[in-house]
Amino acid sequence: MKSFEYESSSEGDEPTVLPISRAVVEPSQWLKTSASGWGWQTGANPSVGGTSTSSSAINQGSYPSFHSNHGEESQIPGRRTPLGTVGLGGFYFQGCSPNLPSHSGQSDENNPDQGGPSQNISCRSPQSRAVPGNSQNTLPTKGKNRQGKTVRLNINARERRRMHDLNDALDELRAVIPYAHSPSVRKLSKIATLLLAKNYILMQANALEEMRRLIAYLQGTAGGAPIVVPPGFDLQGFPAAAKFLQQQQAMQNESGPPNDSARPSGSNM
DNA sequence: TAGGCCATCTGGTCCT
DNA sequence: AGGACCAGATGGCCTA
Numbered sequence: 001m002k003s004f005e006y007e008s009s010s011e012g013d014e015p016t017v018l019p020i021s022r023a024v025v026e027p028s029q030w031l032k033t034s035a036s037g038w039g040w041q042t043g044a045n046p047s048v049g050g051t052s053t054s055s056s057a058i059n060q061g062s063y064p065s066f067h068s069n070h071g072e073e074s075q076i077p078g079r080r081t082p083l084g085t086v087g088l089g090g091f092y093f094q095g096c097s098p099n100l101p102s103h104s105g106q107s108d109e110n111n112p113d114q115g116g117p118s119q120n121i122s123c124r125s126p127q128s129r130a131v132p133g134n135s136q137n138t139l140p141t142k143g144k145n146r147q148g149k150t151v152r153l154n155i156n157a158r159e160r161r162r163m164h165d166l167n168d169a170l171d172e173l174r175a176v177i178p179y180a181h182s183p184s185v186r187k188l189s190k191i192a193t194l195l196l197a198k199n200y201i202l203m204q205a206n207a208l209e210e211m212r213r214l215i216a217y218l219q220g221t222a223g224g225a226p227i228v229v230p231p232g233f234d235l236q237g238f239p240a241a242a243k244f245l246q247q248q249q250a251m252q253n254e255s256g257p258p259n260d261s262a263r264p265s266g267s268n269m
Numbered sequence: 270t271a272g273g274c275c276a277t278c279t280g281g282t283c284c285t
Numbered sequence: 286a287g288g289a290c291c292a293g294a295t296g297g298c299c300t301a
Binding site: 152155156159160163164167189190191 | 273274275276277278279280
Binding site for chain 3: 154155159
């Protein structure tokens with residue numbers, strides 16, 4: 001796949017944390033940074049507000065490449081945080097499960113089938129928030145309570161899985177939109193990822209339209225004659241243009257006798 | 270320390 | 286009934 005990296009090369013080996021703001025993903029900020037790469041212009045100083053090279057997380061290499069591997073990502077700050085260390089929610093207390101595995105697809109620390117819900121309930125944190133109207137705070141009869149908690153834990157596990165899938169999809173989206181995929185650069189936030197992807201799509205659509213107009217213009221300047229691809233020019237890297245020329249060639253063939261001299265010579269499509 | 274971002278829990282709603 | 290989806294609430298981590 002084509003690389004669309006925007007790197008701040010002036011920083012040398014100095015890790016850079018690009019500020020991710022709404023301005024970053026505005027269409028007007030887009031620039032073609034090189035012949036082979038698209039990126040965005042972050043203003044005069046790309047690292048404004050984001051030169052925290054002393055960040056412990058960064059120095060510890062806590063922002064590696066992001067793959068759809070839940071187990072690895074549990075080490076990344078702000079992402080895939082192990083259940084034992086994040087919001088306690090209704091059932092989880094950090095001191096209860098010191099060796100809770102992170103979400104890995106094979107084990108689910110919130111799965112009632114693994115350990116049972118009663119264990120979690122028995123060590124509920126006294127600081128767990130009391131949800132108004134939460135039936136689990138009212139502690140009904142034991143049997144029904146246990147079954148209800150099991151259902152609740154199943155629902156929680158599904159929801160957690162769903163959110164992980166959503167995050168995996170966001171990771172895949174980050175992988176194909178142009179921004180600096182570097183361990184020293186902070187990962188795009190969710191909202192920034194969506195906005196950047198939207199603007200990237202718009203930019204690609206504009207580029208495509210511009211190319212179509214250019215081809216039409218070139219065709220016009222050729223006096224109505226089909227565009228002749230210069231010898232040695234390979235259209236393999238331009239499938240859209242090749243297809244367009246093929247269509248033009250087909251239209252020419254339909255409207256009149258074939259003209260061998262006008263056949264694209266460089267196209268191998 | 271405030272604000273941003275995130276993961277998780279939870280109850281409600283809709284759909285199959 | 287069960288699952289997917291959604292939004293609100295909560296608390297942890299990180300950075301300026």
